[in-house]
Amino acid sequence: MLQLQVVREEKDNIIAALQKRNLDAAPLLEKVVLLDEKRRTLQTRLDNTLAESNKLSKEIGMLFKSGKAQEANVLKEKTGGLKEESKSLGDELSAVAGELQDLLYQIPNIPNALVPAGTSEEDNEEVFREGDIPTLDTNALPHWELAKKYDIIDFELGVKITGAGFPVYKGKGAKLQRALIAYFLDKNTAAGYTEMQVPLLVNEASGYGTGQLPDKEGQMYHIGADDLYLIPTAEVPVTNIFRDVILNENEFPIQYTGYTPCFRREAGSYGAHVRGLNRLHQFDKVEIVRVEHPANSYKALDGMVEHVKSILRELQLPYRILRLCGGDLGFTAALTYDFEVFSTAQDRWLEISSVSNFEAFQANRLKLRYRDENGKTQLAHTLNGSSLALPRVLAGILENCQTPKGIKIPDVLVPYCGFNIIS
RNA sequence: GGAGAAAUGGCAGAGUGGUCGAAUGCGGCAGUCUUGAAAACUGUUGAGGGUCACACCUCCGGGGGUUCGAAUCCCUCUUUCUCCGCCA
Structure with a gap:
C-alpha cells in the first residue's frame, strides 16, 4: 500500500510511474487525494466537537465535586447536541476513511526506474x-x-x-x-x-x-x-x-x-x-x-x-x-x-x-x-x-x-x- | 470440549466512574561525577492523526453499549493462565 502522504505530495509522479504497469491511475489517485482532503476536514471538525464536549465534561465533574449539582445539570443539557454531532461526524468520517482505504488497496506499487516498459x-x-x-x-x-x-x-x-x-x-x-x-x-x-x-x-x-x-x-x-x-x-x-x-x-x-x-x-x-x-x-x-x-x-x-x-x-x-x-x-x-x-x-x-x-x-x-x-x-x-x-x-x-x-x-x-x- | 481467572506503555506492575496517556520499578537515552568505565545522582523516554509550529483529537487485547464523563460498569469476540476431559 502506498503511503497517503506520498500520494498527496507526488501524485503526478506516481501516475507517470504507474503507466509502466499500463495503468492509468489518474482517476484513482485524484479520488484518493479528494477523499483524503475530505477525511481531514471531517477529522478536524470531529476533533473540535470532541474537544468541546471533553471540556464540558470536565467542568461538570468539577461542579459535582464542589456540590454545585444545579449548575452541573444545566451544563449537562448542553452536551446533547454535541453528542449527536460527534456521532454523525464520526459515522461520516469512518465511511470516508473506509472508502479511502479501499482505494489505496487498489493501487499497486510504484515500479523502480529499472523496470522496463512492456505488457507481458x-x-x-x-x-x-x-x-x-x-x-x-x-x-x-x-x-x-x-x-x-x-x-x-x-x-x-x-x-x-x-x-x-x-x-x-x-x-x-x-x-x-x-x-x-x-x-x-x-x-x-x-x-x-x-x-x-x-x-x-x-x-x-x-x-x-x-x-x-x-x-x-x-x-x-x-x-x-x-x-x-x-x-x-x-x-x-x-x-x-x-x-x-x-x-x-x-x-x-x-x-x-x-x-x-x-x-x-x-x-x-x-x-x-x-x-x-x-x-x-x-x-x-x-x-x-x-x-x-x-x-x-x-x-x-x-x-x-x-x-x-x-x-x-x-x-x-x-x-x-x-x-x-x-x-x-x-x-x-x-x-x-x-x-x-x-x-x-x-x-x-x-x-x-x-x-x-x-x-x-x-x-x-x-x-x-x-x-x-x-x-x-x-x-x-x-x-x-x-x-x-x-x-x-x-x-x-x-x-x-x-x-x-x-x-x-x-x-x-x-x-x-x-x-x-x-x- | 467443561469450570474458573486474567489481558494496562520495551518489560514488570499500580490504577474499579471525573483533573489518567496513565503511579512506581526495571530497561533505554542524555547529562553530572570519572583518565575511561561501573556505581550514584539529575533529567528524559509509547503510537497514530492534525498543525508552518502549537493547540487539539484518538488509542489501556478487538468490537459494541451505558454515562455529561469509561483503563475502571455492561455485552460480545479473541488470546493467555489454572483445573478437568480428550489426544499426537
Whole structure:
C-alpha cells in the first residue's frame, strides 16, 4: 500500500510511474487525494466537537465535586447536541476513511526506474544467463515421462487422494525432494539467513499484511470454518512476523529463511504448460526474506540475486535471469528478478525463483517500522525470494541430467541423497 | 470440549466512574561525577492523526453499549493462565 502522504505530495509522479504497469491511475489517485482532503476536514471538525464536549465534561465533574449539582445539570443539557454531532461526524468520517482505504488497496506499487516498459512476459528483459544447455539423446523424455519410467512421482495417485496438482513423490523421488530442501536450507543459513518454521495457515490480517488480500483472494485456499488461509508462499507467515513491529536501526539486516509447502488454487490454466510438475496446487519451496533499512534494500536485492545464482551454479543447471517488465511485475513489487531454468526436454524456460524488493509497500500495510537516528519512526523495506521452488528444479534436474543409464544426481546433492543416480 | 481467572506503555506492575496517556520499578537515552568505565545522582523516554509550529483529537487485547464523563460498569469476540476431559 502506498503511503497517503506520498500520494498527496507526488501524485503526478506516481501516475507517470504507474503507466509502466499500463495503468492509468489518474482517476484513482485524484479520488484518493479528494477523499483524503475530505477525511481531514471531517477529522478536524470531529476533533473540535470532541474537544468541546471533553471540556464540558470536565467542568461538570468539577461542579459535582464542589456540590454545585444545579449548575452541573444545566451544563449537562448542553452536551446533547454535541453528542449527536460527534456521532454523525464520526459515522461520516469512518465511511470516508473506509472508502479511502479501499482505494489505496487498489493501487499497486510504484515500479523502480529499472523496470522496463512492456505488457507481458514477452517484454521481460534478460539480464543474465549462465550454464551449458546439455545436448540430449533424441529419445530424451520430459520429466513426467521420466517420473513414470523410474517410478519416483505418481501423479494419478495424487488425483485419487486429492485431485489434479497434488503429486505423490515416491522412493528416490521423495528422497531427492527432501535432499533439495535440506541443501537449500543449509545454503541459506550458511549465507546468514536464520531458519524459521512457521504456520501453514494464516489469518486474514496476515493476508492483508503482505498483499495477498484483498487483491488475490481467489488464489488462496480458504478454510471457512476457522476463517484461515492456506499459505501460497512462506513469504506470508515469515514477513508477518514483523507486522506491528518497530525495529531499532541496529537490528538490520534481518534475514530469515523457511521451508514450507505452498498451496495455490491457480484456476483456469490447462494443457501442456501445466503438465507434470510445471504447475501444481501444492508444492514445496524454500524462501528467503529480508527486512532492510531503505538505504540498503537494493543492495540487499542484488545480494539475494547473487545468492540464488550461487545455488544454481552449484546445481549446474542452465538458467537465466529476467528483469520483469511493468506488465508482468507483481502488484506489491517495485522490482523483481525472475530466475528460469532451462528444461531441455520440454525446450522451454521454467520459472524457479522470483526475487523482489517491495520497498515500503508491504511495510506500510504491516506497520513495520524502525526508529531512525532522530528517534522518528520510518517504514522499513521488505524483500523476498525463492531459494528455491522445488518442483521445477526437480523437473530441470530430471530432464537435464538424464542419461541412458538413469538420472545423474548433481554432485552437490549426493551427500544429501545418499545415491548418485536414479535408475 | 467443561469450570474458573486474567489481558494496562520495551518489560514488570499500580490504577474499579471525573483533573489518567496513565503511579512506581526495571530497561533505554542524555547529562553530572570519572583518565575511561561501573556505581550514584539529575533529567528524559509509547503510537497514530492534525498543525508552518502549537493547540487539539484518538488509542489501556478487538468490537459494541451505558454515562455529561469509561483503563475502571455492561455485552460480545479473541488470546493467555489454572483445573478437568480428550489426544499426537
